[in-house]
Every structure is written in structure tokens, then in C-alpha cells.
Amino acid sequence: MKRALLVGLFLFFGLVGHAHEIRPAYLQIVQIEQNTYQAYWKIPSMGEAAPKLRLVFTGNPKVTPLQAPQSLNNSIIFRYQLEFPDDLRGQNLYIEGLSNTLIDALVRVEYLNEETVVFMLQPDNDQIIIPGESSSWEVIKTYTILGVEHILFGIDHLLFVLALIIITVGFKKIVKTITAFTLAHSITLSMAVLGYANLPGPPVETVIALSIVFLALEIIKNINGEATLTSRKPWLVAFTFGLLHGFGFAGALMDIGLPQSDIPLALAFFNIGVELGQIAFVLVVLGLIYLLKKFKGWSPAMQKVPAYLIGGVAAYWVIDRVLGFWA
Template identity: 40%
Template sequence: MRVMKQWGSLVVSMVLLALISGTAWAHKASDSFIYLNQDRAEIRIDVALRDVAVALPLDRNGDRQLSGAELRAGRDQITRWVEQGVTLSSAQADCRLTGQQWGLSSHSDGPYAAGLYTISCPDGATPDTLTYNLLFSQDPLHRGLISLESDGASTLGVVGPDSRQLALSAGEAPGSLQLFGTFLYEGVIHLLIGLDHILFLLVLMLPATLRKNDGSTPVGLNQRLWELTGIVTAFTAAHSVTLALAALGIVRLPIAWVETIIALSIAVAAMNVMWPILGRKTWKLAFGFGLIHGFGFASVLGDLTSGVSQTVLALAGFNIGVELGQLGLLVIAFPLLYMWGKTHLYGRAVVPLTLVAVGAISLYWVAERAMAI
């Protein structure tokens, strides 16, 4: 009976891996970018073409991409949809948006439909609230990332399905503490929706959970915890460095290449557990590939423009949020895997099959993402 339960758990684990692989989220989540300049009474709204293709019936050939002809034919429909989904209002009533320019903009993850509007509020008032309602029905993880310029000062904000309004008046606009908390929360969410990052952490964790590994893996719990601490510290240090470099615009890499290499890093890490051609010092592997993962995280902040102090504050909150999400996963997963590791089936079947499944999923991602480059 005990063996049957162990095999049942193994089958459930493999099925879950197969199911979630089909709905995996890359590090670059679904985001729109809003640049609001109160001083010039202007707002620019950028929406990813891939999101427009999901929300509107413009993709005539069904390839989930918008060609130039499809985009031109759907321009009026796109602008009406955007104008209905983004509302500015003052104390008196809704403000009017008047289109000035329309075209394409480029962000780290590809082309976006971009519209520039002038803002006109009743009695010449200044808008005090932004309401955002795009794409939440299609993607509950979608976010609107906002860069706000007012009275010569800059700040950042985020709107989501649970917080669709952003206060714009001087007394109610996001303060430093609120900005930090907002991006801390976004960091946790970004970690949790990044299945590729989660699988990479799982692979890095597995050697420390094995009962024995030809004498190279510590047996005692304390030694295993120290090994895991070293791995996590190396990974955290590496992606924190590149996250900061990319978010501050010091170093930029094409996100399509970054996401492809991230997927490849999972396959290499999984292979190295079975055949340690890169050595058994897992912390070195964690540090090396952690540098690449940091560029993936940075895509959320790198496409916003704001003051350096605001960007640094958002970066700090976002990075800490990523680490909290990572720590939460480890606190939950490691004890379970450690207890499971006491069974003979774990090392003989669970770990090998998990590595094969993770490797296959990541190689599928590599092929899928490489085709988009």
C-alpha cells in the first residue's frame, strides 16, 4: 500500500507538470504602459500588439499576430477600445481625450500600438483620477504600468484588476512608501507567475533533497540547509545585479533572447543534476544563470521612464518582492521534498522523471521562443 501511494504521488506530480507547462508565463508578463504628463496635459498609451490580437477580432489569418495590413484595417477599432478602457476624470466629470498621434512603439518584448492624446477636462480642471479597464477580462494577471509627470516631479504607479484606479492629485498620488509597497507586491506576483523561474529553482533545489549522491551531497539536514542557502544566495546576488543594471538602463539585452536563454538554463541545470558536466558546485550554476534571469525580471521596470529616485525605489521594492516570493516557495517546497527524499522511490524514480519532464518542457520553450526571435 505504501508503494502504491508513492507511485500515485509520482503520477500526480508528472501530470501537474504537464498541465502547467501549457499555460506557463514568461518573465515578461502582459503589461501596458501609460505615460501621463500633467504639466503638458498629454497621455500616451502603449498596448502590446499580441494583447490587442487577443482582445479584438483583428487577426484574420489566425496566426495570433497582427500584420501591417490587419493593424491598419483595425486602427479605428483599436483606438475606440483604448479610449473606452482608459478614463481620466476630474472632480466635475470625465475628461476628454483627443488623439494627436497614432503608430507603433517598441518595448523590450516587441511592438506596441501607441496613441498620444491631449487631455481636456471641464472648466480647465486637472484630472485627479485615472481609471484603467483594459484586458483584465482576458488576462487577470495583466497590469497597467504608469509613469506620471506632475509639477516637475515624477512617480510610478501600477493598476490591476483589484486596483483599477490611480489617484493623480498632489495630495493623493502614490508616496514613497506606497510606491515601494506596490512594487514589492508586483515582485511577489512576478515571481509566482514566472513558471520558468520556479522550475529553475526546483532543479537547483533537488540535489540538496537527495538522500545520497555518490557521497557528494550532504546527508545531514543542517548541511543540506547550508547547501541550499549557498545556492539561493548565489542566485539572488546574481539576478539582483543584472536586474538593477537593466532597470536603470545601464545594460539592455533583447528580451526575446533573454527568455530563450532562461528556458535553456532550465534544461542545462536539469541535465547537470543527472550528468554533472558543469560540476557539482550548484551555487556556481545558480550564479551564472542568475545573471540572465535578472534581465528577465527587469523587463517590468525597464520600459518605464521616471526620475532616478523613483526608479530606484520601485526597483528596491520589486527586487525584495521577488526574493520574498522565492523564499516563500522554498519554505513550502523544501520541507516537502526533504521528507519525500527519505523514501527509496524519490531518488530512483521521482527525481529522474521530474528532471526529464522539466527538461522536456524547457526545451519546448526554447524552440517556441527561438521561433519568435
């Protein structure tokens, strides 16, 4: 049983070590003349490898590339000029190849009259008739889903929460700790997106990885009987590092973009989506911890295994992200 558990943990965290956050594809279409638009099409990639996704409009526009495809920040970026014979409103947009992926596609259309349309296409819903304006419900649905997906595929954020739960004893204390983390990252996420504060992405991502290494060390010390700052005041550690994690969330959200006419609404429901995903993760972890405590062979030595794996993965991220400064 012990061997099976260890093998399972190593396999899981081995996959995590190679995992990348799954970001959505992003299509921005900006009207520049009556039937002429400029399109910015960003497809997530791993190095030079990217899924084959093609935009198909029923209006059969004339497509003129504005630049050669560019590789930037794990994405392939295309820029086009689209000339339609008729109005874009009411046309069908289909993303060919999306159904063969696990990727969502956020679409934003900006018209000359300053109306903005925001909607999301998904593998099981890969086409839509382009509306003339967005409803508040569409903004709420789109950014809630984006928030949930961001936290559930943001492996570094999840490992930080996992480490916090492992080191925090007592349900009430866990609730207080997770609440402090939520409050902190909500503050910096909002400040960064609204333009009141900002930090460069690469250093933030590196320090986020360091925060996970720190918690892994705290877990080991705690198992060895040492009183640590995190075991005494986990809410303080959660709040402090949560401020940095908020900047990480903000970087992803600003990459995606916000509808200019509904920034507060989109920001609020992205945050709500993050919290819903986080709550789901916490409940699953608490359930697993409860089951492990029922397992008689779960000795202090075994309890160190998750900490070593969490710390090892995070240390790899630190090195990889530091080396990325000079890439």
C-alpha cells in the same frame, strides 16, 4: 499512488509549458501643455487576443488617437492625445474591465514641473484619484508588488530555482546556493537598469532556457551516481547563470519603467519583491520535497520524472525562442 503522482506532474508541467509570464498593463501619461497630455497605453496580450480594458476619466477629455493600435512583444499598444477641460490632478481614473482580469496596471504620470506620479491599479482596486505627486510609500508598495509578481509568474526563473533545489543536498548548501543566485541576478539587474550593462532580450531568454536544460541533465546524472559540477559546487552554477537571469529581470523592469525621481528606491524594492517571492517559492518546494521523501514509493526512477519534465519544457522554450529570432 505512483500513477496519480505522475499524472499530476505531467498536468502541472504541461500547463507550465504553455504558460506565459503575466506582465502588468502599463499606462504612461505625459503632460505636454497646460491641459494636454499624451498617453501610452500597453495591454498584455497572447498573439492578437487581449483583454478589453478601457480608460475612463471623470474629466471626460477629448481623445485623439495618435496612431493605429500596434502589436509588439505580446502587447497591444495604443497612443492617444488627451485634452482635458480642467487639471488632471484630482480627477478619477477608472480602468473599465480590469476587475474581470488577473492583470495589474502600473500608471505613471509626468507633469511639466517634472513631478512624477507612480501608482498601481488592480482587479480589486481599479480606480483612483490622480495625485499631484507620489509618496515614497506608494513607490515602495508598487515596485515590491511588481517584484513579487514577476518572480511568481516568471515560470522559467522558478524552474531554474526548482532544479537547483532538487540537485542541492543539505539545507545550508541550499541557502548558500540560493544566496549566490540572488546576489548574481541583483548585480546584473541593477547594472542593466542603471545603464551600465545590457544584453539583447531574445538571446538572454534563450540562454536562460538552456540553463534549465543544463540543470535537468545534471539532475539525471546525479541520480545515476555521477559527480557533476552542479552537485559539487551548486553555488558557482547558480551565480554564473544568475547573472543572465538578472538581465531577464531587467528587461521586464525596463518595459514597465521606473519613476525618474525615485529610481534607486524603485529598483531596490523591485529587487526585494523578487526575493520575497523567491523565498516563498523555495519554502513551498522544500516542504513538498520533505513530504515526497516520506513517501516510500519515491524511487530513483520516480525521482527522474521531474527532471525529464523540467528539461522537456525548457527544451521546448529553447526551440520556440530560437525560432522567434526569425519571426
